[in-house]
Amino acid sequence: MKITELFQRGEFPITAEVGPPKGFHIEHLMDEVNTYLKDNVTAVNVTDNQSSVMRLGSLATCKAFKDEGLTPIFQLTCRDRNRIALQSDILSAALFGIENLLLLTGDHTTLGDNPQSKPVFDLDSVSLIHMVKTLEQGFDLAGNPLDGEPPKFAKGAVVSACSDSVDVQLAKMEAKVKAGAEYFQTQAVYEPEKFMRFMEKAKQFGVPVMLGIVIPKNAGMARFMNDNVAGITVPQDMIDELKKDKEKTKAGITGVEISARIIRECKEYCQGVHIMALGWESKVPDILKLAQI
Amino acid sequence: MLITQLKSKDAIAPLVKGKTIIINCHGCKEVYFPEHEAIEMQNELSSNGNVSAVITRDYICNPDNLSLQLKKYLDKIKEADTVLVFSCGVGVQTVAKYLEDIEVYSACDTYPLPGFQGVTPLEFDCGQCGECYLNYTGGVCPITACSKSLINGQCGGSKNGKCEVDKDMDCGWERIYIKLEKLKKLDTLKYPTKIRNYGNPYVE
Structure with missing residues (x-):
């Protein structure tokens, strides 16, 4: 099932992001996904060496999820592969019956756990989207024809809706739409009003946007994101809320409440929700229940 | 040389x-x-x-x-x-x-x-790089002013105008945007998707 079909039918898809393990043992992750996500989300989005930390591959994990009856979204970044490898992996995804993609530039290698590696960036997110579209038309990026029926995907991209340079992000979003992006998910949103202002401007592009949610686990995490993560500002009153009742926050209840509140406030302005639980997959059902979606 | x-x-x-x-x-x-x-x-x-x-x-x-x-x-x-x-x-x-x-x-x-x-x-x-982009980017080089040498716009890693790789470095794409805005030439950014050619530049 392509996620774009759901948008077309006017449905409100919910996706959750999971990170493959640092190793090849997937049993724990599969347990979490089956227990907390399978019946609650439309699709599971698998990160590609997220934050430049080397892990089990996104494509292999997507295949394992597919075999389990889940709908995976294959994340693909330009950091680790040149255009030959990227195109080859897209064809591999088609062979495995993976229909949903999320196409990104990727964090720089120096931010991860193998900072000595060569950053590739042969393509970027825009040219990667263009590349997939070219494959869908039956040709590789150099114009050589593909054998047989070309693959078809739902092509997703990301945008930083609450960025301090939101106009620069909107220009990039427009370039992605022109290149062939069919849906967007946003970086984590903690400022609903900023998100609504962003959506006022973004709706001109006519593509569905999924609200990005990162569950705030505690005040320390919020402050860390404020200092280090681009496009995220956790307001001070939210940090105070996380500090107020430490036991409640530790149990995850405050994070669930905040996440559900943001979804409730923003849901009229977006076409779906994407939850990045960062290990707190067990909280996803509670968030969705409280947010009434 | x-x-x-x-x-x-x-x-x-x-x-x-x-x-x-x-x-x-x-x-x-x-x-x-x-x-x-x-x-x-x-x-x-x-x-x-x-x-x-x-x-x-x-x-x-x-x-x-x-x-x-x-x-x-x-x-x-x-x-x-x-x-x-x-x-x-x-x-x-x-x-x-x-x-x-x-x-x-x-x-x-x-x-x-x-x-x-x-x-x-x-x-x-x-x-x-053999395919100068300065005419599209207000004279600010996306190859050398951007840590990822992106040629189709800003990544999501800029915070407060600084690069995710080096907090002392201005985001090259923010500089490009500001320069083009100043020149009232933001439409320049609406170019078709660019793809770098890493092929041998001496082979015609």
């Missing part, structure tokens, strides 16, 4: 709009500059009467030198709509920074050659 090669006439001719100043740099011995071809092309470009001055100088990559050398032309330059620079990428960027309210374009692509690179201990760098 490096080679500057003229862009095609089709690429350069549309840049000569309104009153145009042409600046040639005959500086470094380490640079091969196509002097004769440049003169021919400039004669052709001048035939529409738009070119108000052709200035030939050296070491325009040095900002102090550049400002001294352009001093006596400043009146003409201030009246100009466009400045077209025939030099390596460092020269174009230096002129674009110096004349920040005027549209500055590059007429050349810069290719590397093995060997001594010349001495430019200056604030700009040229990646010698």
